[in-house]
Amino acid sequence: RDAVHGAVEILGGERQPELPVTGARLPWPDDRAALMRLLRGRGSRRFVVLVHGDPLWYSLGAKITAALGAGNVAIHPNLSTFQLVAARLGWSMADIDTLSCHRDPPEGILPFVQPRARLITLATGAETPGRIARLLTARGWGASRLTLFSAIGGPRESRVEAPADAFPTPNLPFAVLAIDCIPG
16 A cells, blocks of 8 residues: 555556555556556656556566566565455365466367366456357366356456356456366
């Protein structure tokens, strides 16, 4: 809180709530290269970049640290999406593969799909969970239990559960999909 309130500039996505701060809000750049140019251009001004959850786990923390130097960055991690999903489902983090479809297509989960495997994957766009459900069904894993979370940890948190072969196509923003792999 002190870092946010003491910042001259704050960069955060549309998903972050409006914060009662005195610093100027900067719009989120369209791509990662533009983000890095923006950050390097801040000079020695004190600014804050808001990202969700653990900024070093499928997030921008490591990229920002590499661009600006570890001595110029203070990271304040919070609960990650993965930890929140595991807590909701009662799954052990040690027994879960954590994946992301932000960088890779949904087919990237296939090497991890095996009997009794549990996967948590960050989805890119509202269509990703449905694509994963169809992919699993086509590969003989239609009995796998899917649990889709949106806005996890917030007041608008929602959850949709169904087997892959009967999974609906909800249009939920920034979703994360938990997969309990069950072969058909």
